[in-house]
Every structure is written in structure tokens, then in C-alpha cells.
Amino acid sequence: MVLLTPDRRYIVVRGRLWRAANPNLSEAERQRLVSRLMAARRAVRAARAKNDAQAEDAAHRAVEKAKQDLGERGPVWWNDGAADLNRRMAKNTPYSDWFAAQAANDDGG
Template sequence: MTTGLDLAATSDDDRYFRHSGRRWRKTDPSIPEPIRARLVSHLGRGRSGVRNSKNDDDDGVALRAARATVQLAKEGLGERGAAWWDQSPQERRARWERALEELDRLADGPGGR
């Protein structure tokens, strides 16, 4: 499923983008589109949860859960955690599979989907 690209040879222009004066890590380009779409969907739900939880009066439980979802999705996408260009194809695949498994479990749990 991975492309087998030699991502270690990518330049900083391929690894990062700038927004509002900050440098942000790009998504791992070797992630297959259906997997990337699922991770981005979880990321969007997590971000929405962060916004919506600010109105909740639950001692920050919803906010912590939403932030954990965002963190896991960004790790799965390769935007946080170990740099994707330093990982082998097997490590990259394991990263996004682990993130999706956990995200799906969280989404199906109490308060999920």
C-alpha cells in the first residue's frame, strides 16, 4: 500500500509549509488517499470537538478527549511525532494504522460517532 518512495531525500520545501509566519510539517505523502481521507475526517471531528467543548461544563473531559483525537490524527498523518522522512515504509504504515485503530476505537466509544 505504501508507495516505496525514498522520502529521506525530500527537501525542506517538501517537508514543511509556512502559515502565519510559522513552519508546519506537511502530511506524509506516502499515505494512500483513502487512509489520508479517514485521518483528515477524524482530525476535523476532533477540531470541531475542541471548539464545541469550550461551551461544555464537564470539567474539561470533552476538551481533553477532543484534543487527544486531534493529536492522534496529526500523528497518523505524520504531522506530529517522529518525522515521516526518517521512517521506513513499514514504520510509516504502522504509524497510520496504529492511529486509525485508536481513532476508530475512540469514535465508537461513549460520546463517539
């Protein structure tokens, strides 16, 4: 199960915050973008298998574009002026107390 911060801005993976997709996207739009992202990732893998640096670079650009369109990279999708804490350890952010409580719950505490 994915751990999502209370404000839905980040998912937490191994204690690190990763910006979540914009929850304001329609389900159809989100799914379209996720499909595009997965296709781009498959293109990266295929280009690497063929040792085609030019195709790999193009595929990486497509991954980046899809992630930006999803809101996972590029400008933040929220508008309250809060900083982007992407890739930071949750314990070193304003989410630290919330994250510690989640860890305590996982330990049966």
C-alpha cells in the same frame, strides 16, 4: 494557496514551517485521517461550549492522535536523518534561500 517546501516536508504559514502530512499516505487514508482530525476539532469546540473540561481533554487527545497519524506530529515520516524544523521561522532554517526567493516572487521581483 499553500506554500510547500521543495521536499514536501513543510507548509509555510506566515513565514513559519509546519510539518506537512506524510505524502506517502494513500489519498483514501489521508482523507480518512483528515476527517477524523476535523471531527476531533469539532469535539473540542463543542466541549468548550459546554464547559466540559473532561470532554475537551479527550477531544484534544483525539486531535493529537490524528495529527500524529497524519505525520504532522510525533516521529518524522522521512528517513534521511534530517532534523525536524517544525514551528521554526523559515528564514532561520536551511530553507532560508528558497523562502527568500518565494517572497521575492510574491513581490513581483
